[in-house]
Amino acid sequence: MLSTAAPPVDRRRASAWARFLMSLLHRHPARIALLRQAVELNMDETVESVRQQYPSLRGKDDPESFEEYIANSRGRLQDGVLALLLTRIVDSEKVGNALLAMTWAVGAAQRTRFRFLTSDRPLMTSNGLGHRESLLVLPISPQSYFIAARRTETIETFRLNKPDDVIAGVNHAICLQAEEFVIGHDEAQKRFVDNRLGGSPLHPVVRDSRGSIFWENPHKFDPWIP
Incomplete structure (x- = not known):
C-alpha cells in the first residue's frame, strides 16, 4: 500500500x-x-x-x-x-464481508508540520459498519493512512481537508483511545500526547461497555490546541 x-x-x-x-x-x-x-x-x-x-x-x-x-x-x-x-x-x-463491501483507499499527508501517531489502539472507527457514515482510519506510516468507508464522499472529505487538519484529527483520536502508550516518529508532539493520552479534563473520553470510543463526526477535526 x-x-x-x-x-x-x-x-x-x-x-x-x-x-x-x-x-x-x-x-x-x-x-x-x-x-x-x-x-x-x-x-x-x-x-x-x-x-x-x-x-x-x-x-x-x-x-x-x-x-x-x-x-x-x-x-x-x-x-x-x-x-x-x-x-x-x-x-x-459477517464483519469481514462488511469490511470488504466498503470502499477502501490509501491517503497521504505530506509536507505537514507533524506526522501521524500510532498507539496500542490505533484504529479509528465509527459506531458500526452498516450505517451511512461508517468508516475506519488507520495510520500505516508517519505520512500515510488507510481508510475504509461506506460512501466515497467520506473518503473525498478526508482527501480535500488540509493535510495538517487530517493529521490533527486522526492523532487526536489515536491519543484519546490509547490505553497505555502512543508511538511517534519523534518527540515533536509530546505535549499534544500528554494532554490527551487516555483522556483528560480538556479532552474527556466516553467509552462503551467494551471500552471502545466511536467517532460520530469524523470530518470535524480537533484543532492544534494544548
Whole structure:
C-alpha cells in the first residue's frame, strides 16, 4: 500500500487485510481483559460453545479432538479457550464481508508540520459498519493512512481537508483511545500526547461497555490546541 498508494485489490490479500483490521478491534489490553472476564464467568457455556466450533477453529498444531485439547491444557484451559474465542471473533464472516463491501483507499499527508501517531489502539472507527457514515482510519506510516468507508464522499472529505487538519484529527483520536502508550516518529508532539493520552479534563473520553470510543463526526477535526 505504501509503494502503490492503493489498497489491496486481489481477494486473498484484501481478506487478509480485513482480518488484520478486525484483530485490531479486539486484541488490545482492555478488550482482552473483558473477553477473559467473560470466559471466566461463563466457563461452562464457553467451553461447550468452543467445543462445537473446535473443528473450524483448530490450528495445525492442535490435537484433533477437543477433549484431548482440554486434557493437554494442564490448567491453562481458560487461556486456550480465550485464544480460540478471539480467533473466532477475528474470523467473523459477517464483519469481514462488511469490511470488504466498503470502499477502501490509501491517503497521504505530506509536507505537514507533524506526522501521524500510532498507539496500542490505533484504529479509528465509527459506531458500526452498516450505517451511512461508517468508516475506519488507520495510520500505516508517519505520512500515510488507510481508510475504509461506506460512501466515497467520506473518503473525498478526508482527501480535500488540509493535510495538517487530517493529521490533527486522526492523532487526536489515536491519543484519546490509547490505553497505555502512543508511538511517534519523534518527540515533536509530546505535549499534544500528554494532554490527551487516555483522556483528560480538556479532552474527556466516553467509552462503551467494551471500552471502545466511536467517532460520530469524523470530518470535524480537533484543532492544534494544548
